[in-house]
Amino acid sequence: MRLLVIEDNPKMAEFIRQGLTEQGYVVDVAATGHDGEYMAATNAYDLVILDVMLPDHDGLQVCKNLRRRGVRTPILMVTALSTTPDKVGGLDAGADDYLTKPFEFDELVARIRAMLRRGQAAGSTVLRFEDLEMDLTQRRVTRAGQRIRLTAKEFSLLEYFMRHPNRVLTRTSIGEHVWDMNFDSDSNVIDVYVSMVRRKIDKGFSRPLIHTVIGAGYLLSAESVDD
DSSP: OEEEEEOSOHHHHHHHHHHHHHTTOEEEEESSHHHHHHHHHHSOOSEEEEESOOSSSOHHHHHHHHHHTTOOOOEEEEESOOSHHHHHHHHHTTOSEEEESSOOHHHHHHHHHHHHTBTBSTTOOEEEETTEEEETTTTEEEETTEEEOOOHHHHHHHHHHHHSTTSOBOHHHHHHHHSOTTOOTTSSHHHHHHHHHHHHHHTTOSSOOEEEETTTEEEEOSSOOOO
16 A cells, blocks of 8 residues: 655654555655645555645645545544644544544554555454455465465555455556555566465465456456456
């Protein structure tokens, strides 16, 4: 999953970026409201972490502008302002959740997971497709009860597939959600990683789950596809 952090404090931004990267997320960082708004409006992010106090214009205005521009990406507003009116103002501006500084990193991760799984089974931290299971909290993958060990990038790639089952995912959409803004779209890295994940997920099982759709992209499906 690809996240955008809009935070002007370099130490705080790096703390969040490094911590979330270790959790397997792809993280871009913007230091100003202007840059953050532009990046959020022109790139495919799964969630935005938005500081309220920014050097050029505040996060409330960034949030309002994004919603006005039709950007529906979930927004987690982070700020030292902790009064009820401050929280109401953030939510009314279009934020989906509100976290007060200082915060425990575990709470930040838990809120991100909760926001990303909205629309799935309430309270679920496990993704399932057929006999494939992914525990997002323990970062553990099994198929038919058999443990499958994945690298951080492989885990992120499989998570994107499992959040969009039975849907053809283009290389562009995979690159936008699983790699950061510096990703070279002309490289074959996506094909290489899909191949590695497919070997780990499908090897030893009679029914493949990850398929190539020629000329279109890749598909997580229990049904046979002409590869």
